Amino acid sequence: MTEPTLVWDDVRITYAGGNVAVDGVSLEVERGGTVGLAGESGCGKSTLAMSVLRLLPRSARIEGRIVLQGEEVAGMTWGRLRAVRWTEAAIVFQGAMHSLNPVRQVRHQVAEALALHSTKEFPDSAARLRRVDELLALVDLTPAKGRAYPHELSGGQRQRVMIAMALACDPELIIADEPTTALDVVVQAQVLDVLNGLVRDRELTLVMISHDLAVLAAVCDRIVVMQDGRIVEQGKAQQILAAPTHEHTKELAAAFPIIGDPSSRLVVGRDPGSLSDHSSLSVSTSSTGGVVLEVRDLTVDFRSRGQHVRAVDHVDLSCGAGEIVALVGQSGSGKTTLARTILGLQKPTSGQVLHEGKPLPHRRAALKAYRRQVQYVLQDPTASLNPKHTVYEAVAEGIRIHGLDDERERVIRALTRAELTPPERFFAAIPQELSGGQRQRVVIAGALALDPTYLVADEPVASLDASVRGEILALLLQLRRDLGLGALVITHDLGLAWNIADRVVVMHRGQIVENGPVEQVLLDPQHDYTKSLLAVVPSKLGLR
Amino acid sequence: MTTSGQAAIRARRRARFTEVVREIASHPSALIGAGLLLLIVVLALLAPVLMPMDRLDVTKITAHGNESPSGGHWLGTDPSGRDVLGLLLWGSRASLLVGFSATAIAMVIGTVFGMAAGHFTGLTRAVVLRIIDFFLVVPSLVLAIVLSTVLSRGLSTIVIAIGVTSWAQTARVVRAQTLTIETRPYIERSRALGAGDRHIIGKHVLPAVMPLVMANTTLTVGSAIILESTLAFLGLGDPTTFSWGSMLKTALDTGAATAGYWWFVLAPGVAIVIVVLCFTLVGRALEAVLNPTLRSR
Structure with a gap:
């Protein structure tokens, strides 16, 4: 049995003011596994994911163990943590527009991660830009798109640039925080396709966060449903989607009705x-x-x-x-x-x-x-x-x-x-x-x-x-x-x-x-x- | 508007006000600035009591000219034997009055023009923007000099000259804020509810730019006081009133600095620095409190 890529062991995260965001969560993500974290806003799913790279605000207090590739995150020095960020685990953030610098061409922004972390493999900027073109090709973007500024790209293209950026240093683990939330259905399908392809071809480990169970099911093998900082249900994606057992999972599943299902026609709400x-x-x-x-x-x-x-x-x-x-x-x-x-x-x-x-x-x-x-x-x-x-x-x-x-x-x-x-x-x-x-x-x-x-x-x-x-x-x-x-x-x-x-x-x-x-x-x-x-x-x- | 709704809103405003006061109080520099300012204003108001005018009357004084500081005259005397401390007290009245009223004029003009330039489109905006640009590029000191020579001499002329020349920056800042407010969906909602220009400007834009205007006010007061001193120093002020600028002019005219009468040069100079510094301290704190994105910087 290989060692799991990521382990949360009885993790409890408290914000200043006694607000408990994550309350005793234990979860393992095996190598090459794809796990979807589902839940409503405020359920602690983002906090849990950000804790892996210690990206939480200073006021957050973390108890329990978080182990990334056999190494405890809390014990890492600053230098080690900086190296781990991006080279071992990378994050695709939620709002692609806000995570990109509006006044720089996107290829330079992708190259930035390379310049910081992979100076040995890509010593000069020409080599880095060549690598950027490869990365953009991975997410189905032409090199010409790399020369565009963020506002010249559509939402889906920007999100794909973000994914390319996350892939820049060949990380083992990718954490995607609501990668498709602001996108429309067609573009969402494209981005999910790209993610699916990457997971399949490069054997990435993926932790994806979303409030939409169907989106998670499209990419992930396993879905974990959270509510109020706790895990309330977890299991195979199809099983969660088809036969949810917990009340909260049922609610989440009901919010995205199956078209053609007469029971959801002109009927919404809890009653x-x-x-x-x-x-x-x-x-x-x-x-x-x-x-x-x-x-x-x-x-x-x-x-x-x-x-x-x-x-x-x-x-x-x-x-x-x-x-x-x-x-x-x-x-x-x-x-x-x-x-x-x-x-x-x-x-x-x-x-x-x-x-x-x-x-x-x-x-x-x-x-x-x-x-x-x-x-x-x-x-x-x-x-x-x-x-x-x-x-x-x-x-x-x-x-x-x-x-x-x-x-x-x-x-x-x-x-x-x-x-x-x-x-x-x-x-x-x-x-x-x-x-x-x-x-x-x-x-x-x-x-x-x-x-x-x-x-x-x-x-x-x-x-x-x-x-x-x-x-x-x-x-x-x-x-x-x-x-x-x-x-x-x-x-x-x-x-x-x-x-x-x-x-x-x-x-x-x-x-x-x-x-x-x-x-x-x-x-x-x-x-x-x-x-x-x-x-x-x-x-x-x-x-x- | 009915009583309970009104009461609730009033209670909220009160709560917000105390919150702002508490925030400001947490900035020690702002407290020092505000305390000193209060002291200076009180002293200026009490000038007639502390230093009756006849003690500054050249025909009645007994002291010699250019006496150095002593127990009788804490800050010495000027070339005609008047007490420098007395001049300073009386001079603060003109300086503060000009500072406040010129700033008030500048803020009103700046806010109105800034909101108009941000809210309207097409020809109106083009015209308003060009007017702002004109006042922005013409050196305000030169314009103020021209205005104060053309208009009749007096404190009110100085006030107008300074007020009319120092609003352009405020207008630009207000315009920028107006533009960001105007793109908010709640403006769109308001329009869809049937709101006209007056409603949108009055209910949504003005309250949103007010914090900026307030912070800008304190900063402008400082520069207005300096401008007043400059104009008085150049001999464009009202010769019959004392101000810190006119004291400096007298010092220059009589060669006080070169003759070593440092007390007569330093006193008004330091006074100007202190007041401007106080306003800047309060202004910076106010800006930080009212604009939360500046906090923790």
Whole structure:
């Protein structure tokens, strides 16, 4: 039996203030093994992974033993630790944009690790740059891409540069911290493919962190589920995905539904029993309403560096009252531009947006009245709330802008509808004190305060934890049931469309390529692009 | 706005305020600076009590000119026999007054122009930016000299001259902050809620740039005091009021430094250094407290 690459032995990590991030975790990663750490934000999975290279803040206190390649991490000197970082174990960080220096070409940044750790093998910069080209080829990037600056690369390309960087010194162990979280499904599949290939060809040991079980299953043999700093379940990837035993694992698995599974259709949240009767009722009543929003032959062009980019290309779309429409596409497909144009935040180059049959007004006062009717929920609730404003101010903002009376009553009603109860308890809170899900509820409450007839939600759950995702989607369904409120939900997640939408609109390179009822589009896709999107859904990747 | 919501918000603001005060108090240099400043302001206000004006009246004084420091005159006397300590006390009033009010003018202009240059686009932005650039590149001392010769003589002219010439840096800083704030999604949300320019600037941009403006204020006060001294030293101030700058000018005119009357040169010079240093200390601490990314540096 060979010695395991990485061992955590009863590790306990405490932050200043007595906050226990990791609570007695014992785990072994055998040589060439692939282990996925799953769990929600705050469960300690990142802390556990960073502890391997002693990358935790000074305030963290580590108890227990961490053994890397037979050597105890706590006993390493600074010089030894520096050598171990990158040459034996390397990390792929979460936000590729933030981990790259924006003012240097990426190949020089990859070469940096070589210059620091492998001066013997690659003595001069020409040799190092040759090696960089090899590394980039490993992750399917051409040498020309190496001469690009980070902002010139797409998210997936940047993430692949990060992986190339991690591979620079031929490490035994790679720790990937949410490597695909900010990427859309197609790019995610590409990055996972690259990781898979590397693990297979170079016999790397991989520890991958993610909140998405399906993503982990696509790469890892073994999955470890953590909650509150403890391991609650571990086992073979397929077994965890197919037959989870622990409650928390079930929750995580349920958040990423299998398309085509009728039990997750129009049912989300923790209490499916009570919801399903109502929502199935509402489906039959919802489609009877008239058309609220209509887009006719809409085109939006951007000019960047002298080039015309067509973000939205002759799009026709209509949304009925009380109808939930999912607008699906990759990032860069023009989804958000379409949404912003519908809201009058972006001027169309040609074509029209109609609200209840009337074209969108250009005058400020009229546009303001229109914006009372159609509300916007943004992707990242943390960023879309002013950090200095209390919940009360955030919800009352629209009411004040429109000079409505009964401010307090309206705020209470909006918060109650967004299920922040009792509303008075949240008045004085600032966004920082709330959880991600509560923040998104505040944003939704701010929209509801104006009694809108339609919601436009741009990736409303993309930045939220798995279990919270279910809650927010359940809220959207419930608002539709109670208030007849329709929504245009923009997403890259086909599972979400399966969860809540009545109709799916697939957008590709500014054009709508497929449009129809959810069951029809997702179960019997006609267009090639829809088929390719469905092929890369993580839940299918894992089964491949 | 109703009572409970308002009360909650007020309580939060109060809590935030005490937090800021506690943070500042944890910077010893800021405490020293603030303490000294308070002392200087109190002394300036008490000048008429501590040193009645008639003791500085050339027709009534008995001391000789250029007496060195002694028990009677702690800081000696000037060429016409006036007590230097008295001049210093009275001079602090003009210096501080000019420093504060010129800074107030500069901050208001700078904030308004900075926010306008950051918020608006197209022609408005181009025009505002060119105006800022103009004031940025014209040497402020030269401009202040021109302004104070063109306008009538007096303290208010000095205030205006300094105020109008020292806002451009603030405007640039405010514009930069405005630009970063404007890209935040909460501005987009606000727009989608129907907000106009006034709402966005008033509710989101102004509160966000205020900490920067506050920190900039303390730093500008220092340079305004120096500029006032410079103008007075060049003989452009109001000859009827004492200020630290005009003391230095008298010292130059009478050759005090070359004649070895060090007390008459050093006293106003050191006073200027101390006040400017105090404002800088407080300003740096305030910047560190209000801008958390500077903490621990």
